[in-house]
Amino acid sequence: MQWKSQLHSLKAYQPGKTMEDVKEQFNLDKVVKLASNENPFGCSPSVGEYISSALTAHAIYPDGYAKQLRMKVADLLSVEPQQLLFGNGSDEVIQMISRALLTPGKSTVMATPTFPQYKHNAVVEGAEVREIPLDEAGKHQLGKMLAAIDETTAVVWLCSPNNPTGEYIRNHELLEFMDHVPSHVLVVLDEAYYEYVTAEDYYDSIKLLDKYPQLLVTRTFSKAYGLAGFRVGYGVGHPDVIGKLEPIREPFNNNSLGQGAAAAAVDDQEFISHCREQNRKGLQQFYDFCEQHGLNYMKSQANFILIDFGVSGDEVFHYLMSKGYIVRSGQALGYPEAVRVTVGSPEQNEELISLMKEFLVVSKGV
Ligand SMILES: Cc1ncc(COP(=O)(O)O)c(C=O)c1O
Structure with missing residues (x-):
C-alpha cells in the first residue's frame, strides 16, 4: 500500500488511563479527573431537560446545516449564519x-x-511546520511568528488562551500582528477557553472579523459549556472563508443530540458566568498554594494551570494518580518539570492541593 510517507512518523492519539482503570489499579473508591480541561460543574441543567425531552428520531439523519444551533450561535455572537x-x-x-x-x-x-x-x-497534509517557541512567560512571540511567514505560508495558528500555558495574546499585540500579516495567509485564532477569560486587555475577536477577513476564530462547547462528550465546536469567519471550507465538511458531522444539547446550552449564559467566576476562585486557590510553597506557575486565563514542581512531571503525575487525582504530566506538553491541572470544584481543588503538599513533603522533605 502506498501510505503518505509522513504517516510513518505519526503516532495515534494515546488516550490516558480511564477513571475506571485508575480506580482498579490503585484500589480507590473515588477518582477525580482534572486532566483534560473539562468543566467540573458539568453543563447547564437546560441540557439535561433537552436530553430527557428529546423526541429525536434516531433513524433520521441530523440536520446537516445545524440550523437551530446555527441560529442560536449567530444570535449570541451577532454574526450572520453563513459566517x-x-x-x-x-x-x-x-x-x-x-x-x-x-x-x-x-x-x-x-x-x-x-x-x-x-x-x-499539518504533518498529515505534508506541509512544512514552522514552530516558534513561546517566550519564558508562556506567551506567543508574534514578531517572530510574523518573520517566519513567507510566500509558501498558508495558515498561522494562534492559541489564546494558549494550551498548555494559559497565557493570552493582548489586544494591542493581536492588532499589531493582524496589521502586518500578508493577505494570502489565513490566521486561525483558537479560543477554546474564551468563556473563561477575564483579562481586561483581551480582544473582541468577533468584532475584529469585520476588519480582518483573513481571520478565523474557533471555539468549542467542550470546555466551559461542559459538553465535551457531544463533540461540538465551530469556526467563525468571513462568509467567503467559511464558504470555501463548507464543501470539506462531512454532510452530517454533528449528530442530532449534540446539536440539540449545544443549542440548549447557549440559552443558559448564566451558567457560563457562574463557571467563569468559580474558575477564577479555583485558580486563586492554586496561585495561593504555589506562592506559599515557592513553586513557579503561570497566571492563567483558562480553566487549567501549569505548575512547575522542579522535579519530573511524571513523578508528580504518578503520585497524584495513586491518590485518585488524574492530572496531565508536563513531560509530553513541553514542560517536563510541571503538571497541568484542570481547575476543579472548590472541594476538588482543596483535596488536590493537600495531595500536592503531601507530594512536596515526600519528595523533598519540605
Ligand atoms: C486549545 C484547544 N483547541 C481545541 C481543542 C479541541 O477541543 P474540541 O475538539 O473538544 O472542541 C482543545 C482541547 O483540549 C484545546 O485545548
Missing part, C-alpha cells in the same frame, strides 16, 4: 482548515508548546 462552520469538536474544524489549505510545498506557522492538533494535521 459559522460547525465541526465534530473544534478538532474537526482544525482538520478541515488543514485539509483545505495545507499541501506539500506549503508551510504553516505556530507556537510551541501549543495545542498539538495544528502540527498533527
Whole structure:
C-alpha cells in the first residue's frame, strides 16, 4: 500500500488511563479527573431537560446545516449564519482548515508548546511546520511568528488562551500582528477557553472579523459549556472563508443530540458566568498554594494551570494518580518539570492541593 510517507512518523492519539482503570489499579473508591480541561460543574441543567425531552428520531439523519444551533450561535455572537462552520469538536474544524489549505510545498506557522492538533494535521497534509517557541512567560512571540511567514505560508495558528500555558495574546499585540500579516495567509485564532477569560486587555475577536477577513476564530462547547462528550465546536469567519471550507465538511458531522444539547446550552449564559467566576476562585486557590510553597506557575486565563514542581512531571503525575487525582504530566506538553491541572470544584481543588503538599513533603522533605 502506498501510505503518505509522513504517516510513518505519526503516532495515534494515546488516550490516558480511564477513571475506571485508575480506580482498579490503585484500589480507590473515588477518582477525580482534572486532566483534560473539562468543566467540573458539568453543563447547564437546560441540557439535561433537552436530553430527557428529546423526541429525536434516531433513524433520521441530523440536520446537516445545524440550523437551530446555527441560529442560536449567530444570535449570541451577532454574526450572520453563513459566517459559522460547525465541526465534530473544534478538532474537526482544525482538520478541515488543514485539509483545505495545507499541501506539500506549503508551510504553516505556530507556537510551541501549543495545542498539538495544528502540527498533527499539518504533518498529515505534508506541509512544512514552522514552530516558534513561546517566550519564558508562556506567551506567543508574534514578531517572530510574523518573520517566519513567507510566500509558501498558508495558515498561522494562534492559541489564546494558549494550551498548555494559559497565557493570552493582548489586544494591542493581536492588532499589531493582524496589521502586518500578508493577505494570502489565513490566521486561525483558537479560543477554546474564551468563556473563561477575564483579562481586561483581551480582544473582541468577533468584532475584529469585520476588519480582518483573513481571520478565523474557533471555539468549542467542550470546555466551559461542559459538553465535551457531544463533540461540538465551530469556526467563525468571513462568509467567503467559511464558504470555501463548507464543501470539506462531512454532510452530517454533528449528530442530532449534540446539536440539540449545544443549542440548549447557549440559552443558559448564566451558567457560563457562574463557571467563569468559580474558575477564577479555583485558580486563586492554586496561585495561593504555589506562592506559599515557592513553586513557579503561570497566571492563567483558562480553566487549567501549569505548575512547575522542579522535579519530573511524571513523578508528580504518578503520585497524584495513586491518590485518585488524574492530572496531565508536563513531560509530553513541553514542560517536563510541571503538571497541568484542570481547575476543579472548590472541594476538588482543596483535596488536590493537600495531595500536592503531601507530594512536596515526600519528595523533598519540605
Ligand atoms: C486549545 C484547544 N483547541 C481545541 C481543542 C479541541 O477541543 P474540541 O475538539 O473538544 O472542541 C482543545 C482541547 O483540549 C484545546 O485545548
